[in-house]
Amino acid sequence: MSDAKEKILLVEDDPGLQKQLKWSLGDYELVVAADRDSAIAQLRRHEPPVVLLDLGLPPDVDGATEGLAALQQILSLAPATKVIVVTGNLDRSNAVKAIHLGAYDFFQKPFDPDVLALMIARALHLHALERENRQLLAQQSRSSLQGLITSSEPMLKICRTIEKVAPANATVLLLGESGTGKEVLARGVHELSPRAGKRFVAINCAAIPDTLLESELFGYEKGAFTGAAKQTIGRIEYANEGTLFLDEIGDLPMPLQAKLLRFLQERVIERLGGRGEIPVDVRVVCATHRDLAAMIQEGNFREDLYYRLSEISVKIPPLRERPGDAVLLAQAFLDRYARELGRTLRGFTADALSVLEAHAWPGNVREMENLIKRAAIMADGTQITAADLGLELGEAEPQPFNLRQAREHAERQAVSRALAHSDGSIAQAAELLGITRPTLYDLMAKIGMK
Numbered sequence: 501m502s503d504a505k506e507k508i509l510l511v512e513d514d515p516g517l518q519k520q521l522k523w524s525l526g527d528y529e530l531v532v533a534a535d536r537d538s539a540i541a542q543l544r545r546h547e548p549p550v551v552l553l554d555l556g557l558p559p560d561v562d563g564a565t566e567g568l569a570a571l572q573q574i575l576s577l578a579p580a581t582k583v584i585v586v587t588g589n590l591d592r593s594n595a596v597k598a599i600h601l602g603a604y605d606f607f608q609k610p611f612d613p614d615v616l617a618l619m620i621a622r623a624l625h626l627h628a629l630e631r632e633n634r635q636l637l638a639q640q641s642r643s644s645l646q647g648l649i650t651s652s653e654p655m656l657k658i659c660r661t662i663e664k665v666a667p668a669n670a671t672v673l674l675l676g677e678s679g680t681g682k683e684v685l686a687r688g689v690h691e692l693s694p695r696a697g698k699r700f701v702a703i704n705c706a707a708i709p710d711t712l713l714e715s716e717l718f719g720y721e722k723g724a725f726t727g728a729a730k731q732t733i734g735r736i737e738y739a740n741e742g743t744l745f746l747d748e749i750g751d752l753p754m755p756l757q758a759k760l761l762r763f764l765q766e767r768v769i770e771r772l773g774g775r776g777e778i779p780v781d782v783r784v785v786c787a788t789h790r791d792l793a794a795m796i797q798e799g800n801f802r803e804d805l806y807y808r809l810s811e812i813s814v815k816i817p818p819l820r821e822r823p824g825d826a827v828l829l830a831q832a833f834l835d836r837y838a839r840e841l842g843r844t845l846r847g848f849t850a851d852a853l854s855v856l857e858a859h860a861w862p863g864n865v866r867e868m869e870n871l872i873k874r875a876a877i878m879a880d881g882t883q884i885t886a887a888d889l890g891l892e893l894g895e896a897e898p899q900p901f902n903l904r905q906a907r908e909h910a911e912r913q914a915v916s917r918a919l920a921h922s923d924g925s926i927a928q929a930a931e932l933l934g935i936t937r938p939t940l941y942d943l944m945a946k947i948g949m950k
């Protein structure tokens with residue numbers, strides 16, 4: 501541990517109080533500011549974990565407008581800062597307002613140095629825990645696949661598969677429910693391949709009417725059909741040297757399946773109305789939420805095309821089968837949208853965490869992202885509640901079928917909850933669970949949590 505004193509920013513315009521506090525908080529390095537502007541300048545310069553903020557700042561020394569404005573500015577610039585507001589002893593309503601805006605705690609004058617020292621020590625401790633948690637989450641969820649957040653074993657395994665197959669030129673088929681991240685993984689294949697500097701061209705076969713899909717994929721010459729006013733290259737040709745992502749490949753009509761198969765075999769295309777064959781060098785990645793085996797049985801998908809497309813086939817689990825990911829993703833999306841909206845939002849209440857864990861997520865990560873975005877916009881307080889999420893407890897997943905599974909399920913839930921409630925701190929989670937840290941590590945390894 502370093503011997504450097506922790507920095508605390510004191511925002512107080514009364515020189516007498518400044519002096520008194522400097523003396524009683526001698527264990528810390530006190531940085532002082534007397535008004536909002538200098539407070540912000542000091543905040544930027546020193547990044548203090550804790551700020552002591554008098555609400556009665558000039559020009560409104562008898563009110564709290566300037567102090568509350570400073571609070572909001574501090575939290576929007578450095579949301580992790582623990583701000584303890586200092587109020588007059590009759591000013592409870594402003595103290596409550598400050599807490600509502602995201603202050604960590606409030607302290608009423610006159611000063612009791614012992615109580616204040618205790619409050620500061622607790623704020624510093626919490627700040628350190630939260631920082632540890634953020635580092636832990638960042639480590640856990642780091643993946644070489646950009647934008648992909650996960651800490652669950654099945655998804656991490658998929659990431660490793662993608663890392664392995666990306667450099668090869670093999671065609672990849674991604675299978676999974678809607679919103680599971682198929683496009684994120686397809687981009688991952690591209691980004692980790694030698695084609696990364698070239699184009700990634702995505703086309704959703706289900707979103708384009710059958711009649712237009714052929715010209716969209718293969719392009720056309722001028723005059724190929726009524727309305728073909730000029731020569732237009734198709735998406736396949738456009739992706740030359742790069743990666744072509746064919747989303748919802750199960751929706752490709754039969755005649756086009758034959759044409760795509762020919763392209764995959766010969767690696768040449770012919771534009772509509774064109775005479776020559778054009779060689780095209782693309783890596784193909786495709787995806788579908790459909791059951792291609794059943795479609796082949798029903799005669800709706802060509803078996804030979806299926807084998808061409810599935811040189812490497814990757815099955816992506818739905819979100820409900822990724823232990824721990826719901827809370828991790830929810831926190832990441834909340835951080836992102838809070839930043840985008842310029843709001844101070846500090847995580848989820850305990851009941852919100854429970855519903856996040858229990859919900860079955862039929863729309864997977866997309867559903868989660870939309871839900872958190874809406875909650876970030878609508879929430880009244882600084883923490884997201886179950887009511888803000890609009891989810892009901894009781895939409896729980898089906899029960900596991902044997903005792904071993906039930907035990908693991910219960911252990912996983914207890915560990916996820918303890919980690920979430922202790923902001924990811926292993927030490928605190930172990931304490932909550934009544935076990936030692938090494939036991940918690942063992943347990944997490946056993947149930948496949950990182």
Ligand SMILES: Nc1ncnc2c1ncn2[C@@H]1O[C@H](COP(=O)(O)OP(=O)(O)OP(=O)(O)O)[C@@H](O)[C@H]1O
Nearest residue numbers: 647648649650677678679680681682683684865866
């Ligand atoms: N693991 C993840 N981490 C972060 N964001 C994710 C993750 N998985 C998916 N997303 C986000 O969720 C949304 C849906 O993902 P994506 O479009 O890749 O799903 P999809 O399986 O291709 O869906 P569809 O089958 O409906 O096209 C996107 O905004 C994506 O960025």
